[in-house]
Amino acid sequence: MRKSIATVSLSGSLTEKLSAAARAGFDGVEIFENDLLASPLTPEQIRDRAADLGLTIDLYQPFRDFEAVPDDVLAGNLRRAGRKFDLMRRLGTDTLLVCSSVSPHAVDDDTLAAAQLRQLAERAHAYGIRVAYEALAWGRHVNTYAHAWRIVEQADHPALGVCLDSFHILARGSDAKGIEDIPGEKIFYLQLADAPLMAMDVLQWSRHHRCFPGQGGLDVASLVRHAVNAGYRGPLSLEVFNDVFRQADAGHTAADALRSLIALEESAGIADLPSPTVPSGVAFAELATSDPEPVAALLGALGFVRTGRHTTKPVELWEQGEARILLNSGTATRREGTALTAIGLETPGPGAAVRRAEALLAPALPRRRTEHDVPLDAVAAPDGTELFFCATGRPGHPDWTRDFPAERASVPAGITGIDHIALTQPWHQFDEAVLFHRSVLGLLPHETVDVADPYGLLRSRALTSGVSGAGDGLRLVLNLAPTSVNQGNRAQHIAFTTGDITDTARRIRAAGTELLSIPANYHDDLDARFEFSPGELDTYRDLGILYDRDEQGGEFRHFYTATVGRICFEVVQRTGGYRGYGAANATIRLAAQRDQRR
Template sequence: MRTSIATVSLSGSLTEKLTAASRAGFDGVEIFENDLLASPLAPEEIRIRCADLGLRIELYQPMRDIEAVPAAEFARNLRRARHKFELMRRLGADTVLVCSSVCPSAVDDDALAAAQLSEVADLAQDFGIRVAYEALAWGRHVSTYDHAWRIVETAGHPALGTCLDSFHILSRGGDPEGIEDIPGEKIFFLQLADAPQLAMDVLQWSRHYRCFPGQGGFDVAGLVRHVLRTGYDGPLSLEVFNDVFRQAEAGPTAVDAHRSLLLLQEAVGVADLPAPVVPTGIAFAELLTPDAEPVAAVLDALGFARTALPQALDSARAGRYPHHGKPVDLWQQGEARILVNTAGAARRDGTQLAAIGLESPDPAAAARRAEALLAPVLPRRRGPHDAPLDAVAAPDGTELFFCATGHPELPGWRADFDSLGTGRPQTGVTSVDHLALTQPWHHFDEAALFHRSVLGLDARESVDVADPYGLLRSRAVGNTDGSVRIALSVGAAPTDDTVHAQHIALATDDVVAAAGRFRAAGGRLLRIPANYYDDLAARFELPEEELAAYRDLGILYDRDAGGAFRHCYTETVGRVFFELVQRDPGHRGYGAPNASVRLAAQHAQRPAR
């Protein structure tokens, strides 16, 4: 099906919006009136620009407060409509959106509304234009799609049809099944938007919190299925009012938008994409750092051993370049593997979590799925002995490598490293429990959709956590057995990108012992205020000696129906810190009730700038 996006969904000038839509792969656009009015280009120039970009102008919108008004006011509306239709002829647009009236002078008279809309359609037909009548969820007298359709049906004009908008229908709890009673040829346009489930005024909800399909809580796919059963053959078009999107760069937003429509088409059975290949584990986490020594000191205290050595380098260089001549060290304990990479790291950014290796049953198929969903495929310069790894970039820039460790027919990423053995004795870390990635402030919804759709991970509901300087949103994604867990988080403002660090959570069977060994080896744990433990004693009946150990080591505690969750944190190196986690098998959380205390403690221990 054709895809389209309303220019109001993107940031920038009209020219920038059109360019972004074209580059993202859209077939057409809805020209929003305010974008045209603010453009220095004449309508004819916009028409040519769209043609050069391969974009069809699917809709011009909106015309407001047209119908069910007194005669004198309607005469003025017809004059206004004539001017707009002339402009549309110059623009090359053949469909106009007319919203149900919110005008105080509008009357509750369906017959009058039908008669006046029929006159507007008569005038539009003279210009070769169709009128798509849409029910606004906050319309004065017409606020539901079935009511709007009854008026269109009463008018019975060939140039008058209806526009269906998923937000206006689903935000009011409307039943979309009735859409199938509308003839497909009378559905002139279909606008799509998702939204989080919020209890608020519907107008404010619409104007600020819409999002792309799959990013909210509406069953947009179910609505589209009903529309397609009518025989509708027009475009799937996105109309999304969102404060974040209108401040973010237009190019990535347009890509995210088009990805959402590809997924929607897959969901309703009109697009055939490569099937998801769900990752089965964390092969490695890669830290990029300008200085390996502080990271190495933390890893050493955590009980990790550096376990790699190059084949072809002399002993003088071996300590620096264990990754076949590249400045990458492999540290391991149990099944937890950390790569420390000093190649090209920017000193001002400090240490950061730059890449994740995901175990995959079919790396090539996983990469094909990612590429089909517009994920940037990363070029990788390989030496003659390097393992071939498919990699794509997540919305936040994190590199995702698809690995096949231990596969009998596929080369594994460990082939790039030569083992030094286990080194020092194991000290309690068994694997990576989860990874926490801080998202750029305008990529949170995109990141959740990306990890669900591209990687096939399940997403949990968003959680809001109080931070001393704002609000932190977090959403976890993972596979069904918990071998892959990723917590995505974002602060409330762009400046929060540097405040909320990334972290690697390491699983252990005994967090008290692991934390004690870490501290005894010279590691520094995050200090937790004593007030937290006073409250912990009030909330849970814990043995005094257990509570004392938690207080001494800065261990936090949570419990749900599945069991307990005990965890503590190292101090931060650059933008990264480590978490030691003891998770009962049935516990599905990530310590969210303790997050505000952790964030406050980290703020308190940040060095002054």
Template sequence: MRTSIATVSLSGSLSEKLAAAAAAGFDGVEIFENDLIGSPLGPEEVRSRAADLGLAIDLYQPFRDAEAVPADVFARNIRRAEHKFRLMRRIGVDLLLVCSSVSPDSVSDDALAAEQLHALATRAAEHGVRIAYEALAWGRHVHTYEHAWRIVRAADHPSLGVCLDSFHILSRGSDPRGIEAIPGEKIFFLQLADAPLMAMDVLQWSRHYRCFPGQGGFDVAGLVRHAMNAGYQGPLSLEVFNDVFRQADAGRTAVDAQRSLLALEESAGLTSLPAAVVPRGIAFAELATADSEPLRALLTTLGFARTGRHARKPVELWEQGEARVLLTTGGPARREGPGLAAIGLETPDPAGAIKRAEPLLAPIVPRRTVGKDVPLDVVAAPDGTELFFCRTLPRGSEGPKEVPGPDRPSWTRDFVPAHHDTGDRAGSLTHIDHVALTQPWHRFDEAALFYRTVLGLQPRESVDLVDPYGLFRSRAVANPEGTLRLVLNVAPGPGAQEARPQHIAFATDDIAAVARRLREHGTETLPIPTNYYDDLAALHDLSPATLDDLSSLGILYDRDEHGEFRHLYTATYGHVFFEIVQRTGGYRGYGARNATVRLAAQHTRQLTV
């Protein structure tokens, strides 16, 4: 289907918004009146600029407070509308959005509203313009789409139809199934927006917290299906009022918007994309650093062994069980300290994964290969982390029955075995439990949509966490089996991303043994205040001996209806730290309650270092 986006959804000047929409692949735009008024481009120039970019101008909006008003007020409204009709002819757009009135002049009189909308549509038709009447969720008398349709039906004018807006419909809890009772030719326009489920005034909710479909809690795809069943044939258009989007780069936001519509069309059954290839786990985490010695020492203490080195690049492979860490000192190594550069995703069909990523506009990362390097497909996540689609087989085990194609062998083939000590492995780690990624403040919703649509991961509910700087949002995404978990944290504003390091969580079956091993080797773990354990004693019925063990080893504790969770943290190295976690009995969370304590402890340590 054709896609469109309202200019109010993007940041920048009108010219910049048009360019961003065109570059992202939109077919058309809705011109928001304020964008035109503030533009140095004249109406004819806007028309020409859009045409040059291959964009249709699908709608001009909004025209407010038009109907169900006294005769003298309506006369002024007609004069105002005549000016807009002439302006629209100059811009080259034939559809005007008329919102249900919020004016104190309006009265609750459907017959009068229908009569005046009929008169307005008659004047519009003289200029070759049509009217799309929309029920605002906060309209003074008309605030549901069913009510708006009754008035349009009573007005009975060929140039008058309805505009359906998913936010106005779903935010009020209206049943969208009634859309199918509206003749398709009378649905003049369909505007789409999602939103997080919030308990607040609907006007403020609308003006500040809308988001693109798939980023909130509304069933936008279901509403679209009802509109299609009614016979709607116009574009799918995004109208999103969002404070963050209006400050972010217009180009990136437009791409995110287009990705949301592509995924929406797939969910609504309107198009078919290559099936999602859901990763099974984390094959490796890659850390870039100028000085690898501190991390080598820490990994050794944790029980890792250096098992390989890349045949042609300055990259080392460290392994313990199925937990793998790559240390690289080449390329974009961080001078100020280690940082997470990439994640290897254990993918049953890497070629299939990239086939889905490309049409969903995931940035494909060009990868420089040397000699006989294994070809790997890489995409960039919204925060810049590189995601490798790969398969892991023990070195030397690749065979024709195990490899889906000659261009998709195991990534471990690039590594030459290295001698390693197979000594004490008390408290061995088993695999990477999860990776926590701090998102740029304006990319949090984009990241959740990216991981859901491109990788097929399932987002959990967003939670608010407290740290010494205020509140921040956190949201986990995981595969259905829970064998791949990523935690997305959002920095509260520009510049704060750098203050929050990423972290890698390793799983173990005996966290106490790991904690003792770290202590025996003089490796610092994050100190946890005594107050935390006093509160823990009140919160959970733990034995004094258990509390003493947790406190003496700096281990935090949580539980849910499925099981228990114990975890501890290392000190921060540059831009990364490690977490050790032990899940028992099917615990599904991440110790969110303890995040406040961890963040405060890290803040305190930073001040004392």
């Protein structure tokens, strides 16, 4: 289906918004009236600019507070509409969005509303224009799509139909299945937006917190499916009011918007994409560093050994158990310090994973390699992290470890693998990152968790492979730090698994490496909250081990190393089926890391 986007969904001037929509690959746009009014271009110039970019202008909006009003108000409204029809003819668009009235002049009279909307449609018809009537969720008398359709049906004019807006329908909890009772030819337009589930005034919710489909909690896919079943064949159009999108780069937002529509078509069952090839775990984590000695010393204290060097690049492979770290000293600058720049994802079919990524507009990354280097495909995540699709040791697939001739074997010393990787996202890309990992990689997003940081609020959301995320598959945690924390220092961490956390902590400390110091008040509180075996809590206090227990009795023990550059390491031990990430301890950890940096 054709894909469109409302200019209100993007930041910048109208010309910047049109250019961003065209570069992303949209077919058309809705022109939001304020964007046109603020533009120095004439309507004819806007029409020509859109045409030069390959965009149609699918809708002009909004026209407010028209129906069910006294005769003197109606006369003014019809005069206003006539001016808009002249404008639309110059602009080259044939559909006007009319919102259900919120005016105090409007009365609760469906017959009057239908008669006046018929007058409007009759005048629009003379201009070759259609009127799409939309029920605002906060409309004075008409606030459901079913009510709007009854009025349109009563008005009975070929130039009058309905506009269905997923936010207005789903935010009120309306049953979208009733859409299938509306003739498809009378559904003039379909506007789409998702939103996180929030308990707040619907008007404020709508104006500040909408997001692209797949980024929130509304079932937009089912609504689209019902509209298509009814016979709707018009564009899928995004109308998203979002404070972050209004400030973010328009080109980046437009690309994310189009990805959301492609994924939505798949979810709604109206388009086929290459099936997700869900990663099963982490093949490697790559750290770029201008000074490898501190991080190499830290890895050594954790029990890692350098097992190989890349045949052509300044990259070292460090291993312990199934945990593999690449140290790349050829790409980082001293100003950036040490940072996590790439993740190798164990993928059953790397080729299929690449095809799906390309279908969902994930930018493929070119690689400089010699003819002897193992070929690996990679795409860029929204935050710039490189994601490599790997099939380590799988017959019939290139094995990236061949680029690292063995120097020595790793000796098991407590760490068995990578439990999860936490990535702090730029402030304007958190929702985009969730959609990217959900749609491109097929990961399951879990509920968003808010954590108090000493200088703000940190949002965190985990994504895992598998249906429940309970197994040993891939676990990623996306964090959105407070702006004061996020500027120029986006801390990340890699969490390793161990079967005996106290033994691992003692060994690391014996190697001369200090662990993150945890305040005594924290362990005093643990003593009040949980019962421990004799001496257990004293051990945790001494080693700086944090502890959590879920309602099912699952336990989580973890500690952190010092931060090197923008990376720190966490060591975790899960028992009893614990699925979380120690969110109850995050505030303590963040404060302790702040104190350590001081």
